[in-house]
Amino acid sequence: MPHLFRVIVPVGDIERAALFYSALLGAAGSRVSPGRHYFECEGTILACYDPQADGDGRDAKPLPEPIYIAVDDLESMYTSAETAGASFQVAVDPGAGPLGRIARRPWGERSFYAADPFGNPLCFVSRDSVFTGPTDDRP
Secondary structure (H helix, E strand, C coil): CCCCCEEEEECCCHHHHHHHHHHHHCCCCEEEECCEEEEEECCEEEEEECCCCCCCCCCCCCCCCCEEEEECCHHHHHHHHHHHCCEECCCEECCCEECCCCEECCCCCEEEEEECCCCCEEEEEEHHHCCCCCCCCCC
16 A cells, blocks of 8 residues: 655745744654755655745745644644644634534544645644544444
């Protein structure tokens, strides 16, 4: 079975990204090039990538869809996201509830949606409620 080992998160300021994700994830991570800062997330690297700082001559564009991150303590992660400077979605999805607040979603996950300072959408999910598809045995 293939293993997903790195996810690229485009950012417009690698220094600001390193500070944000360090505060959010509670780990310093490591600078691997002038425009890349890596955070180890249980076998998958969250790679902040600033194309301008890496000399690639283009601007970063936010991801179109969220990165989903499972955590042991969702309430503590919400506080960390607030402290780090995340923005929270104010939308209320009729089928999913208030996206920027901790809520149980119709598919069973307890989660909240936020965005980093560069507009990349993030979703934090309580590890004990992660939905992995229709083979999941939860009601």
